[in-house]
Amino acid sequence: MSRFLLTRVAGLVIILAVASVAIYGSMLLAPGDPATLLVGGGKPPNPELIASIHREYHLDDPFAVRYWRWLTGVLQGDFGPSLAYRDSVNHLLAERISNTLTLVGYASAIILLVGITLGTAGALRGGRFETSATAISAGAMAVPTFVIGALLAYVFGVRLSWFAPSGSGSGISGAFRYLTLPAVALAFSWIGYVAQITRTSVRAELRSEHVETADSRGIPRPGVIRRHVLRNASGPIFAVSGIAIAGLTATTAVVEKAFGISGIGALLVDAAAKQDLATVQAISLIMVASFVVLNTLVDLVTALLDPRVLKGRPS
Numbered sequence: 001m002s003r004f005l006l007t008r009v010a011g012l013v014i015i016l017a018v019a020s021v022a023i024y025g026s027m028l029l030a031p032g033d034p035a036t037l038l039v040g041g042g043k044p045p046n047p048e049l050i051a052s053i054h055r056e057y058h059l060d061d062p063f064a065v066r067y068w069r070w071l072t073g074v075l076q077g078d079f080g081p082s083l084a085y086r087d088s089v090n091h092l093l094a095e096r097i098s099n100t101l102t103l104v105g106y107a108s109a110i111i112l113l114v115g116i117t118l119g120t121a122g123a124l125r126g127g128r129f130e131t132s133a134t135a136i137s138a139g140a141m142a143v144p145t146f147v148i149g150a151l152l153a154y155v156f157g158v159r160l161s162w163f164a165p166s167g168s169g170s171g172i173s174g175a176f177r178y179l180t181l182p183a184v185a186l187a188f189s190w191i192g193y194v195a196q197i198t199r200t201s202v203r204a205e206l207r208s209e210h211v212e213t214a215d216s217r218g219i220p221r222p223g224v225i226r227r228h229v230l231r232n233a234s235g236p237i238f239a240v241s242g243i244a245i246a247g248l249t250a251t252t253a254v255v256e257k258a259f260g261i262s263g264i265g266a267l268l269v270d271a272a273a274k275q276d277l278a279t280v281q282a283i284s285l286i287m288v289a290s291f292v293v294l295n296t297l298v299d300l301v302t303a304l305l306d307p308r309v310l311k312g313r314p315s
Contacts, residue, residue: 004303012296019288020074024067027277074285084276092279093264093286100252100263102175106183107190108245115191115244116237119198123206124225133199140192145251149185149258157181166260182259186251190244197240201233208232235302242298249287 054060058069073080079089115137122133157165164178205211206229214224253265264283271279 005300008296008299012292015292016289019292020071020285021067023281023284023288024070025063027281028063028066070281074282079282080278082271082276082279084271084274084279089278089282092267093282096262096264096267099261100256100265103179103182103186103255103261103263104245104248104252106175106179107187107248110183110187111190111194111244112241114187115194116198116241118191119195119200119237120202120230122195123199123202130199133195137192137195137199141189141196142192143188145185145189145254146258148188149182149255152181152185153259179261182255182261185258186248186255190247194237194241194244198233198237201236202229205229205233239298239302242294242301246291246294246298249290 058066061069070080077090079093081087082089082092085092118133118137122130153165156162163181165181167178208228211224211228214228215221252263253269255261256263256266257269264286268280268283268287271283
């Protein structure tokens with residue numbers, strides 16, 4: 001277990017290091033001059049003013065020097081200044097990150113509740129119910145996030161007025177009214193993915209030899225399902241659920257822009273449009289780091305649930 005843990009942590013550090021170089025370097029390759037953001041106006045900028053801004057913000061320093069300055073600041077919790085918003089990136093993130101975390105947490109709960117329940121019920125009941133559950137989950141996986149988001153906003157937000165079609169709200173009641181539709185839209189395709197894997201895992205355990213042996217010994221069916229089927233199927237289910245939750249960070253921007261939520265995903269889109277490199281770099285790094293860290297945690301918990309993973313054998 002110690003070797004497995006060290007391997008995963010070392011891989012996590014290497015991936016984050018490579019990702020930081022790629023994110024910072026790719027932003028520098030983007031067209032345009034960040035200094036023009038501070039000048040503004042429609043007239044051609046004064047070359048002397050541009051040169052002064054370059055010196056002040058060290059925009060002419062070599063790549064290695066700029067990257068190291070940025071990285072040391074990030075490691076100290078400082079993402080630097082935003083040229084487009086005339087504010088610190090930390091302050092911009094602090095104002096919006098709670099909305100994104102609430103949205104992702106809400107969507108994660110929906111994925112776990114609906115996806116695992118649908119997949120488990122389909123495998124246990126079989127027949128037409130399993131066919132219907134499979135069809136529903138496959139259909140959910142095929143619908144793009146922006147399509148289901150627009151449909152939910154129109155039907156339940158505009159036509160029926162059950163939920164607010166846009167905004168963030170505040171408090172528990174506000175989060176329920178304003179974030180339910182965005183959370184469902186964010187979770188929709190992942191629900192189908194989790195349901196499919198859950199159904200397959202539970203179905204495979206139902207056909208295993210130890211379950212047949214338990215049935216032949218006269219052990220009550222609920223006990224067999226709980227102790228032998230669900231427990232052994234929990235490893236793959238947990239793994240795919242973790243991947244689904246980690247993957248939510250990649251689609252938050254679409255949902256936040258569609259529903260007018262002031263989160264870091266929407267900020268990423270706006271900052272990219274304004275060529276605000278510091279903000280884009282910070283949010284991109286946060287999203288990559290959250291995805292990689294969550295996947296590493298999933299690997300560790302999966303190894304605890306199924307010791308065969310430590311030996312490199314398939315679960």
